[in-house]
């Protein structure tokens with residue numbers, strides 16, 4: 001895809017392609033699924049930022065029934081799995097949680113400068 | 115921490131605490147490290163967005179020598195591990211890669227509306 005977009009000979013990507021394919025094919029199914037899930041979490045981080053910037057709430061969730069989600073969304077047939085959920089929307093006026101203070105670690109604890 | 119910040123009795127969090135502790139303690143060391151890494155990738159996503167919004171470049175990287183990083187940063191003694199790297203900075207004028215077109219999957223391929 002990169003070769004096509006930037007108009008360089010596909011042969012030049014051969015070594016890179018082999019390196020990537022080698023690295024990926026050496027991963028077990030569980031390792032592969034953890035790796036792709038992590039990449040999905042980068043997107044989840046972007047979604048959280050984009051939503052909150054527009055004052056839209058988002059609730060990122062794990063701990064759901066992945067098997068069931070995959071089944072309902074027909075992901076298995078496509079060799080895909082669900083990694084995480086982000087429920088996006090405007091908060092209800094009746095939601096009492098919105099009045100709670102946010103629970104966040106203090107910056108000094110979260111970051112470290114070396 | 116939530117109880118303290120929002121001023122509700124700590125006893126009320128007992129069931130929730132037990133549920134979370136139960137879920138976490140049932141994870142193997144590898145599962146735990148994958149789970150915490152995923153949470154770190156949410157932050158990586160936020161970092162990518164924050165940097166690019168300010169026209170600062172960031173190069174998220176995996177595939178580095180985690181053992182060596184942990185050693186150099188003294189993470190092991192603190193029961194921490196490195197998950198991912200993000201090199202942040204302004205691009206060099208001499209960097210020829212900056213003139214390449216970005217390689218991105220088309221939106222229609224990346225998102226699906228159901």
Ligand SMILES: Cc1cc2nc3c(=O)[nH]c(=O)nc-3n(C[C@H](O)[C@H](O)[C@H](O)COP(=O)(O)O)c2cc1C
Pocket residue numbers: 059060061062063102103153
């Ligand atoms: C059903 C449900 C499942 C959740 N699962 C996870 C999880 O697995 N991992 C996690 O870090 N947060 C999880 N959360 C927490 C939310 O993502 C979020 O942090 C929480 O609602 C508090 O958001 P706030 O601190 O911005 O108000 C879950 C929340 C809900 C309601």
Ligand SMILES: Cc1cc2nc3c(=O)[nH]c(=O)nc-3n(C[C@H](O)[C@H](O)[C@H](O)COP(=O)(O)O)c2cc1C
Pocket residue numbers: 039173174175176177216217
């Ligand atoms: C040394 C190095 C290691 C990288 N490792 C990974 C990786 O493990 N996973 C990944 O998704 N991208 C990895 N990347 C790719 C970069 O994060 C980034 O996508 C790439 O530099 C292209 O960025 P651009 O498309 O915004 O120009 C790596 C890049 C470099 C230079």
